[in-house]
Amino acid sequence: MKRSTNLRVNQRSHRRNRGYRHNRFQDEEAGSSYRASEGTSDAASSTSSSSSSSKASSAAPELPGFYFDPEKNRYFRLLPGHNNCNPLTKEQLQEKEREKRRAMLLTEDNKARKKAPRAGVNAALLLQKRHLGLLPGNSYCRLVHEVKATGMKRHRMAIEGIDDPNTDTFRLIVGDSTSERVFSVSDVSHGGSKYSVMNLGSCRQGTLSVEMCDNQHFTNRKVNSVCWASVCHPDSHVLLCVMGVGKTPGSVTLLPASFFCNSSQEQPWVVCSFRIYTAWSCAWCLNPQADKTFSTGLSNGVLVRDTETGQTKTFDVASDVLAQQFAVRTPLLYNGCRSGEIFSIDLRQKSHWNYNWKSTQFHQESAVTSIRILQDENYLLAADMLGQIKLWDVRVTKSVLQYKGHYNEHTCLPIHVNEPEGLLLAVGQDCYTRLWSLRDGHLLRTIPSPQPAAKDLIPSVVFSSQLGGHRGLPGLLMAVKQDVYYYPYIADYQEGGEQ
Secondary structure, three states, X not given: OHHHHHHHHHHHHHHHHHHHHHHHHHHHHHOOEEEOOHHXXXXXXXXXXXXXXHHHHHHOOOOOOEEEXXXXXXXXXXXXXXXXXXXXXXXXXXXXXXXXXXXXXXXXXXXXXXXXXXXXXXXXXXXXXXXXXXOOHHHHHHHHHHHHHHOOOOEXXXXXXXXXXXXXXXXXXXXXXXXXXXXXXXXXXXXXXXXXXXXXXXXXXXEEEEEEOOXXXXXXXXXXXXXXXXXXXXXXXXXXXXXXXXXXXXXXXEEEHHHHOOOOOOOOOOOEEEEEXXXXXXXXXXXXXXXXXXXXXXXEEEEEEEOOOOOEEEEEEEEEEEEEEEXXXXXXXXXXXXXXXXXXXXXXXXXXXXXXXXXXXXXXXOOEEEEEEXXXXXXXXXXXXXXXXXXXXXXXXXXXXXXOOOOOOOOOOOEEEEOOOOEEEEEOOOOOEEEEEOOOOOEEEEEOOOOOOOOOOOOEEEEEEEEOOXXXXXXXXXXXXXXXXXXXXXXXXXXXXXX
């Protein structure tokens, strides 16, 4: 009897202690922080820090209003929103994780040996297959370019001709058709924009130089879109759209490239300039049937103007036109809208008041931010604000290929195509530059930004096989913050001409 009585007493005391521990655990949960569990902490102390953090983060349950730190093995309270003094908010924690991932990828990107773009593909194996006749010539060249693009390493360029390189932030760079010059747009610290032309130079020793032209133009408004124009000779002018501010209207201006070089003996003159409130995009036509014609994408409209005759056509659209490009072989203008619609305009039609003036029409799921027509003009690339990049067959208005991995939510970001090397490039809103195979959509490489990611520090890139002219160097040119970086194809690239 005594043994049974003592056993009942011990069971009751054990139940009371267990209930006390349970209530104490709930009280700590309501406080600022508490440990996940005793078993989890014991396991974390017995294993290494890296393995324990990953196991704890995967095993710890998610609690509303709390954040679990795998390194400290503790829960911390979160406060919603941005306007509070608590350093632990979801936005700040996500930004911290993104920056940690970027630093890790940047360290891996600086390594001498990089991951192959495809499984079992390297330069030696491709050369062996080529010698054995197992690989056609066009496939060999395409795969070799993929291997070289994967092995590019970052080099910081010294820009000549900048007075104070610490005040301006690069926002946009656009290369001409020969990649000898780059039109740059920078945000000025005291407000507004500054735009000029940078000259690229290369030499046989494998070096690339960047020189800023001495005449830089300032404006207190935002430059929305830029493209090179061929009026007198190829890439002789620059067409730029400036956004209106308040009651001040915007403008569309056609400037000679010599305007930015004071050493030139030519007198700068403006070919065309007119005021317009909102201009989202612009494009220059290279088709002989519509020579010296440019277009501007407006809010709820498209404007097409002949610079010689001054004839202007306007087309009413039920959305903002954010992207434009002319076809070269046929006089067609393709437009991408905020509504997701993509349509073409035939410039040969005599009247623009026709009911069915849209030659081709199809849709994407979100606002179209960039379109690019391939050399085979039956195909068109389009990117939107859902991060989707699709290849369209305009003959049947059907998407035939999608390039996955791009990230965009609300920014007008361009895409870049290099068909001779079979590459597609795009910079995402997360500040990562991604390269795909144009042929099959395979993601070849993801390049992290050299600067911390931010909404106003999205890199702008120019990719060419001849940076600096006809005998230039192949590679990627990236402008971010106040710096310009060069990613060369050649592995033994020498900075500053040092051997």
